[in-house]
Amino acid sequence: MSTTNNELVKLSASQMAEKIRNKEVSSRELTQAELDVIDAAEPQLHAFLHVSADEALAQADAFDEKLAAGETEGLPELAGVPIAIKDMIVTKGIPTTAASKILEGWVPPYDATVIEKIKAAGMPILGKTNLDEFAQGSSTEHSAFGNTYNPWDKQRVPGGSGGGSAAAVSSYEAPLALGTDTGGSIRQPASFTGSVGVKPTYGGVSRYGAIAMASSLDQIGPCARTVLDAALLHEVIGGNDRRDSTSIPEPMPHVVDAAREGLKRDLTGVRVGLIKEISGNGEGFQPGVAKRFDEAVKLLESMGATVTEVSLPHLSYSLGAYYIIMPSEVSSNLARYDGMRYGLRVMPPTGVPQTAANMMAYTREAGFGDEVKRRIVLGTYALSAGYYDAWYGSAQKVRTLVIEDFAKAFEQVDVLASPTAPTTAFKFGEKTDDPLAMYLGDVTTIPANLAGVPAISVPCGVDDETNMPVGFQFFAPQKRDDVMYKPAAALEAALEETWGGNILTKMATPWLAD
Structure with a gap:
């Protein structure tokens, strides 16, 4: 790669879009520059499961032709900017596996709604990124097709389940990516890799075409x-979709305007509530995480924000409730992968009756990994006769209490804040033998999913001991995603002035070397 291309891929997506509009660079040139980074970085990082180079270049050429003909009026600002897609989202003509052997080689016959919107926006799709199998994990160590490595330190995980998307963005393989967030699978990898990750309000972005986990x-x-x-x-991706029964019918809030307002770094009148139960000073929080979080809070105050401590008393039960509700829904959703209609099929060996039931059993044994099997068994147990009310029913009651806690808190403050994760990225193998330790790492992100509220993770510094990024998380009320974008953008701008640029400039990128 030339120095020019190195500088090009390090631009923000909005800067890339501006250069495309001004015809300083074509979508094809930009897409090829990203593909060159992917070629150089993938042997070291393995962020992608599939790279769709030919398709991406064809999409870029189609956009460039429209731009030359003056036919791009009405397209989103990001038109022509390439993007990577988590392999949990179906893409017509491009393999979609959910990082599972049971879907290895499956090519969907249709696009998810978000992919239709990406294509309509003229954004070339670079490929599909790695994840924990069926999005079940917090490290991307549970992919059936190998680990993704953290660009900051290849001995450490990139987070999960969406470690591939976060690694691709932070390593400059892609300026943007899509992820899915069930209990923190966008935000925790963002925290671990020094990038930005957003979980919108539940129903604010269509789930049609997202492979269901929970x-x-x-x-x-x-x-x-x-x-x-x-x-x-x-x-680009938000808005109502009649194909998704949970899609919100109201218009999307103006999140871009809110982000641009935040860049002015004036938070006068903004009320920030620090969640007492996950403030960073409790048990299990790394000292370096708490230190960077506290420093970021002081920055918010220096920009005019009013900061108070807020208690969500039932939050301590959210982890337990989540790890009953989620595997119960996993058990139900993954029942469809039986070898009968599509995906992997394993026939019983000679001497075993060649029945449909035996074929299903052998297929699921061979096709699912250990973590997926663990959650299916746990969920099946929670839903079984005699245990449904005691476990699943009780967990749903706790969920209602958590929702009510958030609603009461937002009567006092505009946004809530916490560290995105209790620790920085851990080393490979550190938690794979102890699933409970892995699950405990989700304590700060799970509440947003239980309550259906939006949340965003932004980098707030680097831990002095591990030299790994730390994430700061904002929560906002349901359907008010715009509210969290303003303080998030303000904090980012203030920190970048301190750092002298984006936090990712502190990361070594040998794959970009000339």
Whole structure:
């Protein structure tokens, strides 16, 4: 790669879009520059499961032709900017596996709604990114097709389940990506990789075409390098969809305007509530995470925000409730993968009756990994006769209490805040033998999914001991995603002035070397 292309791929998506509009660079040139980075970085990072180079270049050429003919009026601001897609979202003609052997080689016959919107916006699709199998994990160590490595330190995980999308964005393989967030799968990888991750309000972005893990919790959202870029992508993919029965009918809030307002760094009148139960000073929080979080809070105050501590008393039960509700829905949703209609089929060996039931059993044994099997068994147990009310029913009651806690808190403050994750990125193998330790890492992100509220993670510094990024998380009321974008953009701008640029400039990028 030339120095020019190195500089090009390090631009924010909004800067790329401006250069495209001004015809300083073509969509094809930009897409090829990103593909060159992917070629150089993938042997080290493995962020992608499939790279759709030919399709991406064809999409870029089609956009460039429209731009030359003056036919791009009405297209979103990000038109022509390439994007990567988490392999949990179906893409017509491009393999979609959910990082599972049971779907290996499956090519969907249709596009998810968000993919239709991406294509309509003229945004070339670079490929499909790696994840924990069926989005079940917090490290991307549970992919059936190998680990993704953290661009900051290849001995450490990129987070999960969407580690591939976060790694692709933070390593400059893609300026933008889509992820899915069921309990923090966009935000926690963003925290671990120094990028920005957004979980929109439940129903604010269509889930049609997102492979279901836990339907009442799943939400597609943006992965980006800046808050403004995330807002621009949010507006591309958001809005009502009649094919999704949970889709919100109201118009989307103006998240881009809110992000741009935040860049002025004036938070006068903004009320920020620090969630007492996950403030960073409790048990399990890394000292370096708490330190960077506290420093960021002081920055918010210096920009005029009023900061108070707020208690959500039932939040301590949210982790337990989530790990009953989520596997219960996993058990139901993954029942469709039986070898009968599509995907992997494993026939019983000689001597075993060649029945449909045996074929299903052998297929699921061979096709699912250990973590997926663990959650299916747990969910099936929670839903079984005699345990449904005691476990699943009780968890749903706790969920209602958490929703009420958030509603009461937002009567006192505009946004809530916490660290995105209790720790920085951990090393490979550190938690794979202890699933409970892995699950405890979701304590700060799960509440947003249970309550259906939007949340955003932005980098707030680097831990002194591990030299790894730390994430700061804002929560906003349901359907008011715009409210969190303003303080997030303000905090980002203030920190970048301190750092002398984006936090990712502190990361070594040998794959970009000339």
